Amino acid sequence: MESWPPGGSGPAEAGRRLRGLHGADLAASASLLSGAGAEAGCSAPAVAAVLPAGGSGERMGVPTPKQFCPILERPLISYTLQALERVSWIKDIVVAVTGENMEAMKYIIQRYQHKGISLVESGVTRHRSIFNGLKALAEDQPNCRLSKPEVVIIHDAVRPFVEEDVLFKVVTAAKEHGAAGAIRPLVSTVISPSVDGCLDHSLERVRHRASEMPQAFLFDVIYEAYQQCSDYDLEFGTECLHLALKYCHIKAKLIEGSPDLWKVTYKRDLYAAESIIKERISQQICVVMDTKEDEEHVGHRLKEMLKNELNHVKVTSGRDLQQIILEQCYNFVCVNVMTSDFEETQKLLNMLEESNLSILYPVVVISVQFLDYESVPFGQKMGNLMQIREFAKEVKKTNILLYGLLVYYPQDEQKLQESLRQGATIIAALIKERNSGLIGQLLVA
Ligand SMILES: Nc1ccn([C@@H]2O[C@H](COP(=O)(O)OP(=O)(O)OP(=O)(O)O)[C@@H](O)[C@H]2O)c(=O)n1
Numbered sequence: 001m002e003s004w005p006p007g008g009s010g011p012a013e014a015g016r017r018l019r020g021l022h023g024a025d026l027a028a029s030a031s032l033l034s035g036a037g038a039e040a041g042c043s044a045p046a047v048a049a050v051l052p053a054g055g056s057g058e059r060m061g062v063p064t065p066k067q068f069c070p071i072l073e074r075p076l077i078s079y080t081l082q083a084l085e086r087v088s089w090i091k092d093i094v095v096a097v098t099g100e101n102m103e104a105m106k107y108i109i110q111r112y113q114h115k116g117i118s119l120v121e122s123g124v125t126r127h128r129s130i131f132n133g134l135k136a137l138a139e140d141q142p143n144c145r146l147s148k149p150e151v152v153i154i155h156d157a158v159r160p161f162v163e164e165d166v167l168f169k170v171v172t173a174a175k176e177h178g179a180a181g182a183i184r185p186l187v188s189t190v191i192s193p194s195v196d197g198c199l200d201h202s203l204e205r206v207r208h209r210a211s212e213m214p215q216a217f218l219f220d221v222i223y224e225a226y227q228q229c230s231d232y233d234l235e236f237g238t239e240c241l242h243l244a245l246k247y248c249h250i251k252a253k254l255i256e257g258s259p260d261l262w263k264v265t266y267k268r269d270l271y272a273a274e275s276i277i278k279e280r281i282s283q284q285i286c287v288v289m290d291t292k293e294d295e296e297h298v299g300h301r302l303k304e305m306l307k308n309e310l311n312h313v314k315v316t317s318g319r320d321l322q323q324i325i326l327e328q329c330y331n332f333v334c335v336n337v338m339t340s341d342f343e344e345t346q347k348l349l350n351m352l353e354e355s356n357l358s359i360l361y362p363v364v365v366i367s368v369q370f371l372d373y374e375s376v377p378f379g380q381k382m383g384n385l386m387q388i389r390e391f392a393k394e395v396k397k398t399n400i401l402l403y404g405l406l407v408y409y410p411q412d413e414q415k416l417q418e419s420l421r422q423g424a425t426i427i428a429a430l431i432k433e434r435n436s437g438l439i440g441q442l443l444v445a
């Protein structure tokens with residue numbers, strides 16, 4: 001059985017999971033859930049999640065249902081699954097998809113190595129899809145391989161940025177109150193039009209909230225509500241918390257959620273989601289050198305320049321590459337001062353390929369060479385460096401984006417400073433943009 005509070009597995013995983021959880025919240029919730037014994041790692045409530053993913057995404061206005069739209073070449077739903085499956089105390093995840101998309105969903109699970117996912121057929125409305133997911137978890141179903149959880153999380157497949165802390169809060173609150181859901185302040189005021197298209201009345205914005213996801217329920221409460229509810233509710237309802245109130249008299253606890261919980265609905269939301277993901281995977285850059293670092297070293301100076309250029313980003317040295325890969329750093333700058341080939345870059349690429357790091361996100365590798373006209377003739381240098389195109393094509397197959405950067409290395413200190421600054425700007429742009437159209441290019445600073 002999983003230990004509670006969450007985060008009881010391997011150190012790297014645990015570190016990742018616990019980010020964003022606050023000690024006081026954890027302690028309070030742990031004791032709330034289980035009485036004494038929080039410090040000893042007491043038993044967790046059995047928690048499962050149901051993800052409705054059977055919609056057609058009409059408002060998105062593209063033929064592909066939005067949950068399958070690619071973001072950095074990976075379907076949106078895979079990000080949501082990733083966010084839920086990394087939470088160790090969620091035992092089962094049930095995804096409701098249309099029969100038509102069942103095979104595509106199976107492929108996504110296999111391709112991105114998702115674990116603990118069960119599929120059920122969705123219904124013609126969101127409520128019906130959720131009900132199908134709940135049925136799969138209920139005890140009274142024949143041939144059911146899933147076990148009935150104490151608490152069930154309901155979360156839209158198209159809300160990829162759900163964090164463990166909000167899941168933890170809704171589950172904890174559901175255990176106490178029977179139901180709980182994330183809310184956000186309203187962005188716009190809600191008004192009611194009359195039949196003639198004129199304003200009937202408007203709501204006082206500060207007194208209302210937008211209901212978001214995730215929501216969590218005692219399983220028996222929400223299952224009972226779905227069993228009791230009318231066809232009208234199943235057809236036109238949009239709020240699970242409302243069903244718990246209407247049919248089980250449960251007043252849901254409302255939990256303040258983060259702005260990233262919004263539901264991907266329109267095309268612009270895909271662009272926003274892509275930007276958030278790019279931003280998140282660009283927070284750490286590992287600089288690998290082909291020589292020992294010292295302060296005067298041109299590679300070291302480039303690294304310092306990079307730190308100045310990206311002052312919110314963690315720039316580390318690649319001394320322990322295995323560890324850095326394990327910590328999920330997605331950006332590598334391979335600085336070649338002593339050599340003018342790709343030996344070091346190739347070693348790094350091999351390690352990355354073996355690690356499978358790039359299964360979920362594109363990994364950027366920038367191979368930096370210095371151009372000193374006085375020691376190596378330009379033509380000879382270029383001849384070597386053009387091989388980068390072939391390497392780049394090869395590693396692109398495993399989702400590694402390889403770029404080349406040639407930094408001019410003049411004797412004049414001021415000019416050198418300028419080309420290092422330019423190099424750092426190019427590196428920052430390549431990492432931020434992750435443009436697969438530019439792979440294999442040799443950019444010059
Ligand atoms: N019959 C349906 C309809 C919706 N959903 C899911 O419910 C979530 C939230 O619904 P919504 O944003 O409305 O999705 P769509 O119905 O696909 O979008 P639209 O209303 O624009 O058509 C989505 O993950 C969607 O796939 C579902 O499982 N089954």
Ligand SMILES: O=C(CO)[C@H](O)[C@H](O)COP(=O)(O)O
Nearest residue numbers: 126156211212213238239240
């Ligand atoms: O925001 C929500 C919480 O209640 C639901 O995600 C929303 O109601 C889904 O409804 P629709 O399918 O109409 O977008």
